[in-house]
Amino acid sequence: MASLFGFLARNLAILDPPEAKPAAGSPLRFGILGAADIGPNALLKPAKSHPEAVVYAVAARDQARAAAYAKKHGIEKVYGSYQELLDDPEVDCIYNPLPNGLHYEWTMKALAAGKHVLLEKPAANTVEETRAMFELAEEKNLVLLEAFHYRFHPATQRVKDILGSGEVGAIRAIKANLKIFDRYYKPTDIRYQLSLGGGAVMDMGCYCINIMRFLAGLEPTEVLGVTHQPSPKETGPDSALVDRAADATFDLPGGIIGAISCDMAQPLTLRNILTFRILDFDVKITCEKGEIYLMNYLLPNHYHFITIKTADGKQRTEKAYTFPALGEPWWSTYRYQLEAFVNKVKGRPVHHWVSKEDSIANMQAIESIYTKSGLGIRPKSEWVFAQ
Ligand SMILES: NC(=O)C1=CN([C@@H]2O[C@H](COP(=O)(O)OP(=O)(O)OC[C@H]3O[C@@H](n4cnc5c(N)ncnc54)[C@H](OP(=O)(O)O)[C@@H]3O)[C@@H](O)[C@H]2O)C=CC1
């Protein structure tokens, strides 16, 4: 009963977080590029409970759309073009949730305008673009973070700590899944458009790859095999080049085998429903002296569990919603991420981070899968950076 109450209380607070009292000094003013669907969960709600973050402006290609979004979410300033927002000197930080294929262009423009950037995953369409963005951020002494929000949550870090403790011994294999059911995304969704950087490996596989690399603490040396399903024909002329779903296996140093499985439209068959395959956000780490399983690594703030099986046949379950000295049970992955982002911009220590090298290596693994599958890497931006 107590845990049911905890679940409900936590999830109600995630939906409508308590408002923080503004801290003394000037808050960081964020501007959002695009009236994006993910904006409320990834930034607007987390900022509400952050004493030093304010979402001050939004820009959309259509000013009326930006105005409607601003009204709905209580955003002060509205722009009818992304560049106008970047030109606003009142904006300190940009949140870039544009389609993947536009990440590079608008992140480069934001950095060139002197703004820190919280950039949605995957960082860009290619490794080359990813590297260029991070190099410009370094050159300009600005913060750039690829928004792998799940990495900032205590549950993810707890799994990493258990692995590091030696309790279950060395890792032998990691299998990460991320699947969502059919009809969750419409055929017109950005995720199905090749020119916008579509594909399951880009959209969902990027998380599977990221958690595999993070937990192993190693980079894959080779893609051993890939299978993929093309997107439905009604998604557009490039559907054959846009993976609706993909499975890949990797060789990691030390003989570790990594496997990922992602699907943007898992068929709603009775078998898939009964075997819990239609919503699958889990990771299993098989080790020399046991096994760890994390159910829901993507959004563990809503609900998750970590099962630890040891060689002596014992099994226990853990949950981690807060760090010993940071967070509230209702803090979402995005709220933990915002905490780190604000601290980084303010020059303070951060509890966790996703580095430049990490983002480049993740993109490298994505490219390796697309190359091995024969689909080819996603098209690089036609926009050319001229400083
Ligand atoms: N961290 C997370 O949990 C999540 C991350 N994401 C990532 O965020 C990004 C956006 O995803 P999501 O919010 O679902 O996307 P949306 O479909 O809401 O698109 C985001 C914005 O892209 C803009 N846009 C610009 N050019 C185009 C174009 N040619 N076609 C369509 N849209 C365009 C639109 O802006 P305008 O308003 O100006 O028209 C739109 O508001 C992706 O990179 C995705 O991977 C998505 C979901 C969850």
Ligand SMILES: O=C1OC[C@@H](O)[C@H](O)[C@H]1O
């Ligand atoms: O968090 C997420 O999960 C589902 C994906 O399709 C989305 O883009 C993403 O970032």
